[in-house]
Amino acid sequence: MTFDPETLGQSRSDLAGVLKNERKRAGWTQVRLAKRCNMSQTRVSNIESGKLTPAIVDVELILEALGAEGTVATEILALARAANTEWQDHWGSQRRGLDKKQNELARLEAVTTEFRFFLPTMITGLLATPDYVRDSLSRNSGDMSKTVAKKLERQQILMDSSKFFTFLLTEQAVRWPLASPLAMAMQLDRLASVSRLPNVRLGVIPLGLIGPVAETPLSVFTVYDRRLVQVETHTGALILRDHRDVSAYREDFERYESHAVFGEDCRSLLGDWSMIFTRQRQ
Known part of the structure; x- marks a missing residue:
């Protein structure tokens, strides 16, 4: 993928929003998602609030748990990549x-x-x-x-x-x-x-x-x-x-x-x- 230097490191809030929307779309609570991904509920909450930038592997686990596939998963992983690059x-x-x-x-x-x-x-x-x-x-x-x-x-x-x-x-x-x-x-x-x-x-x-x-x-x-x-x-x-x-x-x-x-x-x-x-x- 191609990065725009102006957006690198600035995608945490966007990533937090789409991950939260995907969880809600699946009808899951933070507690349920945390258990499925072997994370604490606090960690999931911090990711969704933008306080914590998740590693790519964390995002992959979340997407797999929620059943996100195709274009949606690709776009979210691209956001995660940008958020982890500055x-x-x-x-x-x-x-x-x-x-x-x-x-x-x-x-x-x-x-x-x-x-x-x-x-x-x-x-x-x-x-x-x-x-x-x-x-x-x-x-x-x-x-x-x-x-x-x-x-x-x-x-x-x-x-x-x-x-x-x-x-x-x-x-x-x-x-x-x-x-x-x-x-x-x-x-x-x-x-x-x-x-x-x-x-x-x-x-x-x-x-x-x-x-x-x-x-x-x-x-x-x-x-x-x-x-x-x-x-x-x-x-x-x-x-x-x-x-x-x-x-x-x-x-x-x-x-x-x-x-x-x-x-x-x-x-x-x-x-x-x-x-x-x-x-x-x-």
Whole structure:
């Protein structure tokens, strides 16, 4: 199906209304539907009131229980898909203030236990030095001091031993000269330092791999537990909550992970590349 970015994430109320109408059409109570779908009555009520966005599998269970088929079922599932997908455009984030986006990420990180970052193009803010953060924001207009401060503040979450992080970076992401040679050398040293944290697994996929790699990286993405995936593009971010999307990205991550080097081998590569930047400034 084709999505209109303006409607993504805004279909919860429409979905709630059609599900409620289908239940009433079937002559069922919320209690009866909840029992049939192995849900609580409260969950059904929250779905029908729009307080809760149901997963696609929940909608499928409800439709099956109510006997909804054909065009009706197809249209309702399309609504469910749209309600579980959100588009955050870059210009909208700029208008609101990029520091507000950092607050949203901090709230999401607070409720997440396992993080998977796939970084084929550049280094993420959680791993970045202050110079790298400032240079990564240089194309944005206006005062970026609050956004820089928020990005650096978020890095404290790496010290939370109850959370676990896996960062996969391609060699291109690590070596792309976003900042000056000295700043890049310091950035690579920072990566090596973070890789020693006990709750952090940091790997690099080198270009000089032995053997072919069937997968082709398309975009930066982050998987938050099994809750959602954020896929970043040049003009915004796509938020996917459908469990099938989350599972697909987790599987992609595992395939990329099999090509990465970790531990001392990774730090050795980072050290070599850092020395290259160091020599460039001499």
